[in-house]
Amino acid sequence: MTTEIFFSANMIGVLTNEQLQRMLDRFNLGNLISYQETSKGVGKQTLFVSTTSGDYVLKGNPLYEGQFKEEKFYVDNLNKLTNLPVSYPYIVDEQEDIFGWTYAIMPRLPGIHFTDQNQKEKLNKEEKKRIVELLVNCLCEMHQWKVEQYGEFDSKNQRIRPFESTYKTWLYNRIRYWLKDAEKYSVITSKDIEWVEDLLLSCEEAFDVLNSPTFVMGDFKADNVLVQRLTEDWKLSGIFDFTTGYFGDGIADLPRIVSMYIEDGEEELAKHFITAYFYRIESKETFIERFKVHMLHQRVLDWGCAKAIDNVTWDHNLSFSEWAQRYTDFVTSI
Numbered sequence: 607m608t609t610e611i612f613f614s615a616n617m618i619g620v621l622t623n624e625q626l627q628r629m630l631d632r633f634n635l636g637n638l639i640s641y642q643e644t645s646k647g648v649g650k651q652t653l654f655v656s657t658t659s660g661d662y663v664l665k666g667n668p669l670y671e672g673q674f675k676e677e678k679f680y681v682d683n684l685n686k687l688t689n690l691p692v693s694y695p696y697i698v699d700e701q702e703d704i705f706g707w708t709y710a711i712m713p714r715l716p717g718i719h720f721t722d723q724n725q726k727e728k729l730n731k732e733e734k735k736r737i738v739e740l741l742v743n744c745l746c747e748m749h750q751w752k753v754e755q756y757g758e759f760d761s762k763n764q765r766i767r768p769f770e771s772t773y774k775t776w777l778y779n780r781i782r783y784w785l786k787d788a789e790k791y792s793v794i795t796s797k798d799i800e801w802v803e804d805l806l807l808s809c810e811e812a813f814d815v816l817n818s819p820t821f822v823m824g825d826f827k828a829d830n831v832l833v834q835r836l837t838e839d840w841k842l843s844g845i846f847d848f849t850t851g852y853f854g855d856g857i858a859d860l861p862r863i864v865s866m867y868i869e870d871g872e873e874e875l876a877k878h879f880i881t882a883y884f885y886r887i888e889s890k891e892t893f894i895e896r897f898k899v900h901m902l903h904q905r906v907l908d909w910g911c912a913k914a915i916d917n918v919t920w921d922h923n924l925s926f927s928e929w930a931q932r933y934t935d936f937v938t939s940i
């Protein structure tokens with residue numbers, strides 16, 4: 607289920623002090639002091655919980671069966687294989703007697719979101735570049751987790767389940783599926799479809815020769831990263847939310863950050879992010895082609911979602927291909 611797309615979530619809803627204390631007692635996590643909703647929580651699925659033993663995050667009411675077991679698999683392995691600041695231990699309770707659903711509880715990570723408006727205004731040019739480099743370091747370390755086959759984690763059988771066909775077929779079919787789905791909410795012209803197919807065809811060989819399955823977070827964005835200011839520098843202090851993780855091409859984790867910088871008018875930071883990542887990876891061949899396809903994939907998802915919920919922030923007169931090409935071609939300008 608890792609590679610399913612979720613445009614909404616099951617909310618935690620209203621909880622009582624008694625329920626939260628029962629949860630804390632079950633895992634010897636102290637006495638409840640307070641709790642509050644998280645400002646960046648996905649679909650209101652998370653809650654900050656403060657106790658006499660520390661600060662925690664409760665994540666409940668799973669999107670699908672096995673969500674938290676799957677996230678635990680990723681967190682446990684990243685904790686073991688890397689030095690990344692993940693929220694460990696990631697405790698999963700599969701019993702439903704307290705809340706009526708399964709849940710996970712984990713230590714709350716320190717730090718701030720560097721995109722918070724009051725924080726962005728304080729950052730100078732060099733600090734912004736430093737944060738870009740922290741993001742690149744994070745990705746490069748995360749992408750060191752290599753496996754033998756492309757696929758997704760099967761929480762029921764506790765193993766990586768290979769994609770039914772090749773990774774390229776899975777990715778290309780996914781792009782076509784969501785482009786077709788976008789027709790429900792927007793105009794997708796024959797010219798748009800032709801442009802997509804031409805791009806996919808021109809990049810096929812890059813994926814045909816690709817053979818290095820890597821852990822992909824699937825949702826690497828500013829909201830899922832925390833940073834902390836030291837005396838004269840910044841450090842990465844947290845990375846979280848692995849709901850959409852799978853094993854594919856690491857470049858797939860770049861588009862969301864690149865798109866963010868482009869949309870914020872900070873194209874130089876987007877270029878710095880791509881360039882710094884490029885020089886750190888071993889497999890530089892076909893980088894441009896792979897980036898274009900992964901960016902196309904992300905643009906298809908973002909277009910369809912924005913159109914479906916009427917949250918379009920760009921010129922309504924732009925066709926899909928006109929809008930998306932700015933992003934897919936961005937890598938060629940570097």
